[in-house]
Amino acid sequence: MSEHPETPVPPQEDGELDRRGFLARASAYAMGAGLVTSYGCFAAMAGRYLYPARPAPKAWMYVAEVAGFGVGSSLTYTAPDGATVAVARQKSAGNVDDFIALSSTCPHLGCKVHWEGQNQRFFCPCHNGVFDPSGAPVSGPPFEAGQSLPRFPLRIEGGLLYIEVGLEGLPTGEE
Amino acid sequence: MGISSWLKERIPVSGDQLRELTNEPVPNHLRHWWFCLGGTPAYLFVIQIVTGILLAFYYEPSSRTAYNSVKYITDEAAYGWYFRSVHKWGATLMIAAVILHQMRVFFTGAYRKPRELNWMIGMCLLLLTLIAGFTGYSLVYEQLSYWGTTVGANIGASVPVVGDLSKQMLLGGETYNERTLSRLYIIHAAILPVLTIVLLGLHITLIRLQGVSELKFSSEKEGEPAHFNFFPDHLLTEIKIGLVLMILLSVLATVLPATLGPRADPLSTPEVIKPEWFFYVAFRWLKLFSGTFAVITTGFIVFTMFVWPFIDSFLRRRKGLEEASVWVGILAVLSIVGLTVWEAAVAH
Ligand code: HEM
Numbered sequence A: 001m002s003e004h005p006e007t008p009v010p011p012q013e014d015g016e017l018d019r020r021g022f023l024a025r026a027s028a029y030a031m032g033a034g035l036v037t038s039y040g041c042f043a044a045m046a047g048r049y050l051y052p053a054r055p056a057p058k059a060w061m062y063v064a065e066v067a068g069f070g071v072g073s074s075l076t077y078t079a080p081d082g083a084t085v086a087v088a089r090q091k092s093a094g095n096v097d098d099f100i101a102l103s104s105t106c107p108h109l110g111c112k113v114h115w116e117g118q119n120q121r122f123f124c125p126c127h128n129g130v131f132d133p134s135g136a137p138v139s140g141p142p143f144e145a146g147q148s149l150p151r152f153p154l155r156i157e158g159g160l161l162y163i164e165v166g167l168e169g170l171p172t173g174e175e
Numbered sequence B: 001m002g003i004s005s006w007l008k009e010r011i012p013v014s015g016d017q018l019r020e021l022t023n024e025p026v027p028n029h030l031r032h033w034w035f036c037l038g039g040t041p042a043y044l045f046v047i048q049i050v051t052g053i054l055l056a057f058y059y060e061p062s063s064r065t066a067y068n069s070v071k072y073i074t075d076e077a078a079y080g081w082y083f084r085s086v087h088k089w090g091a092t093l094m095i096a097a098v099i100l101h102q103m104r105v106f107f108t109g110a111y112r113k114p115r116e117l118n119w120m121i122g123m124c125l126l127l128l129t130l131i132a133g134f135t136g137y138s139l140v141y142e143q144l145s146y147w148g149t150t151v152g153a154n155i156g157a158s159v160p161v162v163g164d165l166s167k168q169m170l171l172g173g174e175t176y177n178e179r180t181l182s183r184l185y186i187i188h189a190a191i192l193p194v195l196t197i198v199l200l201g202l203h204i205t206l207i208r209l210q211g212v213s214e215l216k217f218s219s220e221k222e223g224e225p226a227h228f229n230f231f232p233d234h235l236l237t238e239i240k241i242g243l244v245l246m247i248l249l250s251v252l253a254t255v256l257p258a259t260l261g262p263r264a265d266p267l268s269t270p271e272v273i274k275p276e277w278f279f280y281v282a283f284r285w286l287k288l289f290s291g292t293f294a295v296i297t298t299g300f301i302v303f304t305m306f307v308w309p310f311i312d313s314f315l316r317r318r319k320g321l322e323e324a325s326v327w328v329g330i331l332a333v334l335s336i337v338g339l340t341v342w343e344a345a346v347a348h
């Protein structure tokens, strides 16, 4: 009669039943744990695969000679990734703190600000953010949140000014 | 042996059994077409799949090729402009239909016990449709697609705790990069449709299991049968609605075809940026309040909508609050319409 070993349950001592019950339950748990671990492992690997592999590569690039960079003057530097950077010299101490290099990426939600010559300010068209020439917020959401325009790291070496910028950008214009 | 008996041997189901399986009794109020709005998003979803697959034949998801491939679809491929425009209008109508359907369910109280779970599934379907609209628009890679995606991802990033991770996962990096479009594409054309199909299946299964909730009109006489048959009566109604939708879509696609703005330029943001109309509400809200506060309140509102059936049942047990849900609903609709119109009316 008994094709399945567990179907007929002859009267047994309690110890016997407990052991069977325990074994059945333990193997069910073990199987569940095995399934969770293996598929969980797969899911974790997929998660890691989808998580961006590396930050965008950056490098130190040459900008200008410090000696030829007059106090109060500024220039527009174009990085290999296409970003335009406003570099200005504000002091004459001769060290790197003389210089600022402003990013044109708005600290609010990432739009591009542009320089408005007649108003002497940077303007962000997305939510009317305004920044003064040193990148400090003047009005709009960046002002409310106290966010300045981000600055690029600068370095002076052998009388030359270097900037750390991104190397890879999206293609612009028609291909 | 005839074909029909050949088939019957291999697929052992009879016409009667089939009728039995599909013939759910449909309550009489579904004779009114405005109660059939639930079928509309489902029909439009099928249209989106068909036109989406057609678009995918020529669409090339990379920042170098996307814009030109959409241009090719629009200007050169035979009837490409038509399929693209139907896909675009289909998305618009689908979102409108989901919202109308949800309003119908809300104001008739059809989300009440035992249908709370189906309301929550419906909420998921609403969110999936909105995300499909967002990711779809980003694929065109025109200026507004690009900046909309950037701003959208940064709004996501201001969500506490999971914000930065979700932005990284969406963009495949800190900012929009070479690998972003293929992500948006696979989310748009594979993940969201599959999730939608699964949830639609659950949604419809639950409707079948629970039956459509009943409504009585005063014009109905007592003693008349309260139901009619799904097959063929209700199916015919749905077929008619489908045809009307197809005509509407074709007219819209022809009269107001999808346009193509300037190509995305990561180095300059256009003077006026706006999301698509169905995000005007959220966009205006985000402009009214500071970043994190706006994001948290938006999350809170969506959460409230999710669990509304439970809030409602709590309210209905209080004296004097039995009808509160109607007033909350009216207030919500008015605010949504108000914020949308406000955003539409101004440039910034
Ligand atoms: C859940 C339903 C869907 C919605 C709401 C939706 C929405 C959209 C929207 C709003 C656009 C931008 C249209 C434009 O401005 O030209 C779009 C583009 C696109 N969609 Fe969908 N879509 C859906 C399903 C699908 C499916 C299932 C596929 C493919 C299997 C697909 C493939 C595409 C492709 C290739 C594009 C880019 C080409 C173009 O812009 O014309 N979509 N979608």
Ligand code: FES
Residues within 6 Å of the ligand: A106, A107, A108, A109, A110, A111, A124, A125, A126, A127, A128, A129, A140, A141, A142
């Ligand atoms: S992104 Fe610049 S003000 Fe909002």
